[in-house]
Amino acid sequence: MTPEAKEQLSKALKEKWASGTRKSNPEGYGKKISEKLKIAHTEGRMHKITHEASMKGLAARDMENVRAAARRVADKKIGVPNPPGPSAKGPEHWKARYWILKAPNQQIIQGRNLNELIRQNVGMFLPDDVKWYGKSKSMCRASKGLRQLFEMKKDGSGPKVYSWKGWMIGISPRFNNRENLHEKNRLFIASD
Secondary structure (H helix, E strand, O other), rough: OOOOHHHHHHHHHHHHHHOOOOOOOOOHHHHHHHHHHHHHOOOOOOOOOHHHHHHHHHOOOHHHHHHHHHHHHHHHHHOOOOOOOOOOOOOOOOOOEEEEEEOOOOOOEEOOOOOHHHHHHHHHOOHHHHHHHHHHOOOOOHHHHHHOOOOOOOOOOOOOOEEOEEEEEOOOOOOOOOOHHHHHHHHHHHHH
16 A cells, blocks of 8 residues: 555545544444354354464474473484384385386396495495485485486476486386386385
């Protein structure tokens, strides 16, 4: 609203109040509203949490106590392995896929979860390629390079790279094309 429009509205309201033409509230106006609010409250239509309300609630908390509680919980979890299931490390991880790779010595390596395959065959990589980094130590040069083999060009005409340090996409006799490899992934996911 522009300052001119605000000024005009303010002037009109002041004139209305001064002239006495503004109607007073009907009899029992406040009682009707309070009854409606009580009904809305009992039906659960009141106090729906909005973003603003949640931000006010966060600001009202003593964040140092919240952080201290989070640190206590985190300290108790140090050294405790993840439970078995979808968050487990290894082939049972929920994002694990089936990989078929051809090593530089023409050996076919296949299995679920690329990081686990790299850990099992660490001797086939250069020492610098298997230095794990990241917050959860789940990335290394080898995993990044091997993943690039499966990335496609934007136009879909083919893979971005055909080999990484001699490693290539391997084709198993049972799974001789990409469609069958994707079918293998679906079978593994369905069996979980």
